[in-house]
Amino acid sequence: DSGVTQTPKHLITATGQRVTLRCSPRSGDLSVYWYQQSLDQGLQFLIQYYNGEERAKGNILERFSAQQFPDLHSELNLSSLELGDSALYFCASSAIRQGVGTGELFFGEGSRLTVL
Amino acid sequence: DAKTTQPPSMDCAEGRAANLPCNHSTISGNEYVYWYRQIHSQGPQYIIHGLKNNETNEMASLIITEDRKSSTLILPHATLRDTAVYYCIGRTGADGLTFGKGTHLIIQP
Numbered sequence: 001d002s003g004v005t006q007t008p009k010h011l012i013t014a015t016g017q018r019v020t021l022r023c024s025p026r027s028g029d030l031s032v033y034w035y036q037q038s039l040d041q042g043l044q045f046l047i048q049y050y051n052g053e054e055r056a057k058g059n060i061l062e063r064f065s066a067q068q069f070p071d072l073h074s075e076l077n078l079s080s081l082e083l084g085d086s087a088l089y090f091c092a093s094s095a096i097r098q099g100v101g102t103g104e105l106f107f108g109e110g111s112r113l114t115v116l
Numbered sequence: 117d118a119k120t121t122q123p124p125s126m127d128c129a130e131g132r133a134a135n136l137p138c139n140h141s142t143i144s145g146n147e148y149v150y151w152y153r154q155i156h157s158q159g160p161q162y163i164i165h166g167l168k169n170n171e172t173n174e175m176a177s178l179i180i181t182e183d184r185k186s187s188t189l190i191l192p193h194a195t196l197r198d199t200a201v202y203y204c205i206g207r208t209g210a211d212g213l214t215f216g217k218g219t220h221l222i223i224q225p
Contacts, residue, residue, distance in 0.1 A: 004159070033213075042215060042216070043154075043215035045214060045215075092159070103150050104165070105160070107159030107161070110158075
């Protein structure tokens with residue numbers, strides 16, 4: 001158990017819809033990362049938040065957005081869903097030392113999104 | 117992050133040491149080498165990391181060549197539960213990790 005909790009574990013929805021994925025980081029971790037893993041793309045970094053502020057952005061589509069709340073949990077919002085958005089979405093958290101992420105990311109078990 | 121090259125797949129007999137190579141010839145002086153693994157569709161799991169010196173923890177050992185152009189992850193006594201995709205990542209102090217395709221390690225009974 002990594003200590004990172006993701007909900008829901010599975011989600012099935014239709015094209016054009018909007019979903020929200022939720023992540024609770026490990027206790028004390030200020031930094032949250034979101035990754036997407038589809039069969040043909042591997043693990044893709046989407047976005048990182050640190051203590052409520054966006055810290056780094058990867059290959060995140062404009063239809064996707066995220067935020068980190070004062071209690072440090074994070075949500076990833078996916079809108080106008082397409083078939084190609086079907087994937088595993090992982091959240092990870094890490095400690096920060098001297099203002100920099102340690103590189104030791106702790107991943108949740110993921111949310112499997114299926115878009116029909 | 118440094119570009120890393122790993123074999124796409126490897127086999128190892130159960131109980132033997134599994135040695136997973138990684139080439140990172142463009143790694144810069146301040147980039148650490150990180151290893152993660154992912155067991156079928158589970159979240160990736162941190163294994164170990166190092167900069168110059170060899171490192172060992174309860175899961176594995178990491179051997180980094182003196183010129184830092186390559187490294188080897190060693191699982192000393194592989195078990196069937198070690199079957200997974202292993203990722204080698206070069207990383208600076210910047211946040212975020214870039215995962216490549218990794219090595220699919222299959223432990224044979």
